[in-house]
Amino acid sequence: MANKPTALKTLADLKQVQHTLAETRAREAAAAAARAAAEQKRLAERDLFSRAIGATQPLRRPAAVPLSPEPPAPIPVQHQLDEQRVLRESLSDEFDVTTLLDVDDAMSFRRPGISTEITRKLRAGEWSIQRQLDLHGMRSDEARDALGNFIRTAHKHGMRCVRVVHGKGLGSPGKQPVLKTKTQRWLIQKNEVLAFVQAKPAEGGAGALVVLLAPVGR
Template identity: 35%
Template sequence: MSASQCDEQLFYREMADVVPLEKGRNRADTESPQRPPSEAQLARRASAQDGEGESNFLSDEFVELLPPHDPVEFRRDGIQTGVIDRLRDGGYRVDSQLNLLKRPVAECRRELFRFIREAREHDLRCVMLIHGRGKSDDSHANVVRSYVMRWLSQFDEVQAFASAQPRHGGIGATYVMLRKSDRARQRNRELHQRRRAP
C-alpha cells in the first residue's frame, strides 16, 4: 500500500462519523435575538468613554517628535506676551499637577483628558504636567512629551503653556494656563463691582 492510499484510508476512518449540515443550517443565524451586554462589556464601554460625558477628542495619530533638549512654548492668539512671560518664569501659583512619568501613551492621553476637564470644572487656572524629558528623540519620555504638547493645543480651554522652571522639573514638566470659566469671570465682575461701590 502506497503512502497516499494509507493517508486516504486514514482520512475516511477519521471522517466516518461526520454528519453533513442540514440544508439552510450551514450559516450563522442572523435573526437570533441579541443578548443584553454583560457587566464586563458595560464596564469596558464606560472605560472607553473615560468616565466623561463626552468622548476623548485628543488625537492618537503619529506625532512629530520634539527635540528632547528644547523648551516648549505656546500661546493662543489674543493672549498677551506678558502672560506667557510670567508663565515661563513660574510666576503663577500651580493649582494642581498631573504626573505622567513612565506611563504608556494611551494612558497619558486618557489621564490628560480627564485632568484638564476636572481642572476646568474646579476653576483652576494654572496646572503643571510632569512628563519627563528623555535623553534621545525616541526615548519614551520624549515621545510622551511630544504627544502632550500636541494634545494641549487641542483643548480650547488651554490658553498657553511653557516648559517649567528648573525648580519644577525644567523641560521635563510643563506649566499650563487655562481659560477662566464663566463662573470665575462672574465672580471677578461681582468682586470688582463691590470694590467700586461707594
C-alpha cells in the first residue's frame, strides 16, 4: 500500500507528457499546412496570366538588315574651284572699254538697247540702291573675284540696283586709279550688268559706281 501514491503520480505525469506531445504535433501540422497553402497560392498567382490567356507562341521576328547611316553630302570643292577659275578667266583686265563708255559730264555705260533715260535716272538716284560692295584695300585678283561673286549673287536674288565702291586711286602708285579702271572693265564684261554711272558726290562720287542689273531670267 505504501507504493500506490507514487504509481498514481507517475501515471498522471505520463498523461501530461502525452498531452503536451499531441499539442506540439498539432501545431507543427498546422504550420506545415499553412506553409503548403502559401506555396500553392504563390504558384497560382505566378501562373495566373498564363492560365488566363491560354497557350502562347513566340512571335517570329522579321528578317532585318542593319543599314549604315547615310554619309554626309560631299563638299563640291572642285566645282567651287572650277567656278572661280571660270570667273577669273571671264573677266579680262585687257578688255578695251573706251568705245563703250559714255564720257559726258560724268562717265557712264549702257548696253545697246538701253536708253540714255535709264542712265539719267541712275545718276539722279531714282533707283534705290539695294546692296553695296567695297573693294578698298583688295588686291586686283581679290577685287575681281569679289566683284564677280557680288554681281552674280545680287542678280540671283533679284536685286536691280547696287553700288560698287572702288576708290579714287589716290593711294595708288603715281596716284593712278588702277582699280577704278579695272572695275569698269569687269562690270562691262558681266552679262547681268545693263548700265552703270558714276555715283553722286554724296554717295562716293568718282570713287564709286551705281550699277543697274538685268531682271532675273534675262
